[in-house]
Amino acid sequence: MHVTGHTTSGSDADPHPGQQKAASIRDVAQAAGVSYQTVSRVINGHPNVREETRRRVQAAIETLGFRRNATAFALASGVTRSxxxxxxxxxxxxxxxxxxxxxxxxxxxxxxxxxxxxxxxxxxxxxxxxxxxxxxxxxxxxxxxxxxxxxxxxxxxxxxxxxxxxxxxxxxxxxxxxxxDDREAARAATAHLLALGHDTVHYVAIPASTGTRRSAGPRAEGWRQALEAAGVVPPAPSGKGWDAQAGYDAGKKLARNQDVTAILCGNDDLALGVLRALHHAGRRVPEDVSVIGFDDAPHSAFITPSLTTVRMDxxxxxxxxxxxxxxxxxxxxxxxxxxxxEPALILRESSGPRQSSGPRDT
Amino acid sequence: MHVTGHTTSGSDADPHPGQQKAASIRDVAQAAGVSYQTVSRVINGHPNVREETRRRVQAAIETLGFRRNATAFALASGVTRSxxxxxxxxxxxxxxxxxxxxxxxxxxxxxxxxxxxxxxxxxxxxxxxxxxxxxxxxxxxxxxxxxxxxxxxxxxxxxxxxxxxxxxxxxxxxxxxxxxDDREAARAATAHLLALGHDTVHYVAIPASTGTRRSAGPRAEGWRQALEAAGVVPPAPSGKGWDAQAGYDAGKKLARNQDVTAILCGNDDLALGVLRALHHAGRRVPEDVSVIGFDDAPHSAFITPSLTTVRMDxxxxxxxxxxxxxxxxxxxxxxxxxxxxEPALILRESSGPRQSSGPRDT
DNA sequence: GCCCACGTTGTGACCGCTCACAATCCTCGC
DNA sequence: GCGAGGATTGTGAGCGGTCACAACGTGGGC
Incomplete structure (x- = not known):
């Protein structure tokens, strides 16, 4: 059994029979022998209240357990702090x-x-x-x-x-x-991979937030810019989703292509799926393929290989x-x-220099 | 740069100059030529309103873009749906x-x-x-x-x-x-490991929600019960925290002990850390050590080895x-x-039969 | 010793809506 | 054709606070 019923809300034999309704400023005012407006002044810390009066009101507030009704406050003052x-x-x-x-x-x-x-x-x-x-x-x-x-x-x-x-x-x-500035971060991460000797970098994208532009968002743009700056024609991005399954699906295809030696992923979940797909395909990370993720999710430091990624604040x-x-x-x-x-590239185990040895057998 | 300033909120050359304040039921009432109470009846779907009147009020509501003020409603009715x-x-x-x-x-x-x-x-x-x-x-x-x-x-x-x-x-x-019923689930998971031939099962605990009892919460209890039912004296649980780092710390110690062949973890993050520690110690999963987690976090199916865990709804x-x-x-x-x-044990790669071969060298 | 300013307190109205009730309209039955 | 009764509508009050202002004291300056 998973669910308990309610406690019947107290018989009416309560020690304090009249505890029912919350006290209002009028109640406090009466208890303190002042007008409700004075109570209002006290709870709002208005300066012009005699010290002794203030104390009396404070005492009444304590006794009655008064708390200012947030709804009424919002209605009367027009201020809604939320x-x-x-x-x-x-x-x-x-x-x-x-x-x-x-x-x-x-x-x-x-x-x-x-x-x-x-x-x-x-x-x-x-x-x-x-x-x-x-x-x-x-x-x-x-x-x-x-x-x-x-x-x-x-x-x-x-x-x-x-x-x-x-x-x-x-x-x-x-x-x-x-x-x-994830555009710049993506650019830096891509440049890092190129500097490690990779001929190109493949991108597994997260879904875009804007549909009109040719790009698939700032991360894709940064990646593209880095490649173009290096004179490399960007390969078609893959990926259709946010989660590891989407990464796995995209990774499965990339893994088949022996020319793929570096993959940038739009987030760490995608990267996790890519890692898994590469593993299933028998391609080692980072020896055969380097993988970089995005976001630095909490688990990314603890998976094996630990994930190089862009930490986002x-x-x-x-x-x-x-x-x-x-x-x-x-x-x-x-x-x-x-x-x-600022976003920061966190270097871990999943990325490394391109191995000079040619593509190995599957 | 990360932050944009506010747009100056519209010059007063608005197409509709008087759009300032939200319409109240009084405004609607005036526009429809009825009393505010009738408007109230309409917006609350009260039955006794003539069809034609209702339509007239509805029209006024549309025109003025009236939305009932939630604060005032809450104050007047005493009902707070939140x-x-x-x-x-x-x-x-x-x-x-x-x-x-x-x-x-x-x-x-x-x-x-x-x-x-x-x-x-x-x-x-x-x-x-x-x-x-x-x-x-x-x-x-x-x-x-x-x-x-x-x-x-x-x-x-x-x-x-x-x-x-x-x-x-x-x-x-x-x-x-x-x-x-995670107590029962922990019991079942532990029993599963015992049935696979493991002599005992070690437990890496999540922090307890109750401090008084001898146990460290239902998961620990279920684990203990399963061991005791099998005539095994439960080893001391380890773990002090919720995250992968805590799992890693606990796992590091367990990895040193060659007698440890099965570990149940209070959640998947702990398990992830344990996996990492075992990896660092050169102990293979599941060949040398079986690991079972708890909760079935989204990434648990995609890490390598994929994590056997208890799925919680x-x-x-x-x-x-x-x-x-x-x-x-x-x-x-x-x-x-x-x-x-109900919680369900999800069998994946991280758990398996106890290998009959004795402890191997590190 | 009086006036005025200021510090203190109380009163009225209102925020936008809901209740309770009273007032009106209509329709039906005889 | 007239009264009863239900359907429809309007009025007053109040939810629990806030604002504006008026009404008290008190003290200091002349």
Missing amino acids: VTVLTTNTVLHGYAATLQGLEEASRAAGYPLGVRVVTPEDDLDRTIAAAADTGGGLVVIGFDRVGAAALDRVPAHVPCAAVVEAPPPGRTPDRPAVWA FQGLGRAAFGLLRTQLDTDQQAPAPVPA | VTVLTTNTVLHGYAATLQGLEEASRAAGYPLGVRVVTPEDDLDRTIAAAADTGGGLVVIGFDRVGAAALDRVPAHVPCAAVVEAPPPGRTPDRPAVWA FQGLGRAAFGLLRTQLDTDQQAPAPVPA
């Missing part, structure tokens, strides 16, 4: 880590955090409206097509920040946004995005905007 | 997957979902109070000590459901809760927990409580 995250996923490393950073930052600032997953089937406008009228602001994770589309449809009057892929050089998003991105939103919500509170760490 | 999840972690597989299930279920039911991470440093009562006066109900993930402690401190009058480790046999939690647990909470929130709405899948 954040809702719109995302398409909560478990993939990049998303989960971003969410983690967002949660940390919002918690530190005392903002409740809401999470709403958006699916391709959702009516975007309806979803956004629902998230928006929770009050507060929105943070959109736009790593993929659906997320990016959601961001586009957020009405102008809704406070909103986004974390996105690196936009094309020179162009800045029309919405407040944060990103890491998703948590930092999340924190930064929250900071960006907060400046819109709290007009005065100018928090020092935290800056995420 | 859920806050209290957890110590959002990224570890078990937690993240549970959260995912929770999100799915709450989204399907139209409840906004809040997430609040609890740290050991937090003042539990304060944290709970803060989460509770967001309105709505609480779901506590009590997989670890801090989470379990938080659950204990939730005031009786706060609607609350929990997902927890399997409680001791015969005892049911005093709070509505869901769990999977965390998503299902999350969904069930939400269902449990919902029955407390919606008195009438009796949703069919979804039942999570």
Whole structure:
């Protein structure tokens, strides 16, 4: 059996019979012998309250266990300190880590955090409206097509920040946004492989967040740029998905091609699948093929061979995005905007110099 | 550069100059030539409204883009349809997957979902109070000590459901809760290893959620029971942490002991670390040592050797927990409580029969 | 000794919506 | 053709806070 029923919520033989309803400022006021407005002043730290009165009210607050009703506060003041995250996923490393950073930052600032997953089937406008009228602001994770589309449809009057892929050089998003320069990181990782003596680098792509451009996102672009800069014609990217299975499928094909000696993957899950496919094909890593991943997921350092990858500061991105939103919500509170760490290539076992020996038999 | 500034929020040369403030039922009422109460009836689907009036109001609602103010509704009605999840972690597989299930279920039911991470440093009562006066109900993930402690401190009058480790046999939690029978699963996994010919099974434990008992949680108990049932004296469990590094540390010690031929791990991350440590020590898996993990994290099927593990339906647990909470929130709405899948042992490459050959040289 | 400013406190109205009830309209049966 | 009763609509109050302002004291400066 997996599920217990509820405890019947207390017989009415409670020690304190009248504990039912939460105390309001009116209750406190009566207990302290003042007006409700004075109580309001005390809980808001208003200066002009006599010290003795303040103490009396404080005492009443303690006694009655008063907590200011957040709903009423929001309605009366018009201020809603809360954040809702719109995302398409909560478990993939990049998303989960971003969410983690967002949660940390919002918690530190005392903002409740809401999470709403958006699916391709959702009516975007309806979803956004629902998230928006929770009050507060929105943070959109736009790593993929659906997320990016959601961001586009957020009405102008809704406070909103986004974390996105690196936009094309020179162009800045029309919405407040944060990103890491994964284009440059992909370029560096590819250049690293070329420098190791590999003739070319194959790319297993993550799904693109924008569909119109010829490229498949900044990571693909960086990879392409590095190859072109070296005078190499980029081979066709493969990959159709985010997870290890997609990596495995792509890797199976690449493994058959003995000319493939270096593979860059759009994320570590894909890389894991590629590794597995290479293993099944009898191709050794890094002796026969070098593999580099992206994101530095927690397990990537512990698999065998450990994975060379690009570390991404998703948590930092999340924190930064929250900071960006907060400046819109709290007009005065100018928090020092935290800056995420630059992407960094982490060299591990899965990459190495091209072996001079020719292709070996399968 | 990582961060864009805000777009200056629209010059006042807007096409519709008066778009500033959201329409209220009073605005709608005026536009439709009825009283605000009639509007209220329409938006709440009250039966006694003349069809023509209803249409007129609907039209006004469309025109003005009216959406009922959630805050005011909550204040006036006293109903807060929302859920806050209290957890110590959002990224570890078990937690993240549970959260995912929770999100799915709450989204399907139209409840906004809040997430609040609890740290050991937090003042539990304060944290709970803060989460509770967001309105709505609480779901506590009590997989670890801090989470379990938080659950204990939730005031009786706060609607609350929990997902927890399997409680001791015969005892049911005093709070509505869901769990999977990981005790039995651990027993089965251990028995499986014994049946493969291993003399004993070592256990690398996850941190316990309860500190008082002699055991280190249901998984440890199941493991111990299986050994005792086979007349084997359980060796001391190791492990101090949740992640691969902790597994690596524990695995390093176990790898030195040539008598160790089978290891059960409290989760897949630990198993990953153990695998890595065994690899470094030159002990082959599964030929020299069998390793079984717990949880079936997404990458476990793709590492090499692929990991034999116990699949846990965390998503299902999350969904069930939400269902449990919902029955407390919606008195009438009796949703069919979804039942999570039973834990299942997934056999893969990392476990196998004990090799009859004696310990080999390092 | 009086006036005015200021520190302190209380009152009224309102945020946007829901309740409870009263007031109106219509329709039917006799 | 008239009254009863249900359908439809409108009014008042209040949820628990906030704002604006008015009404008290008190003290210092002349």
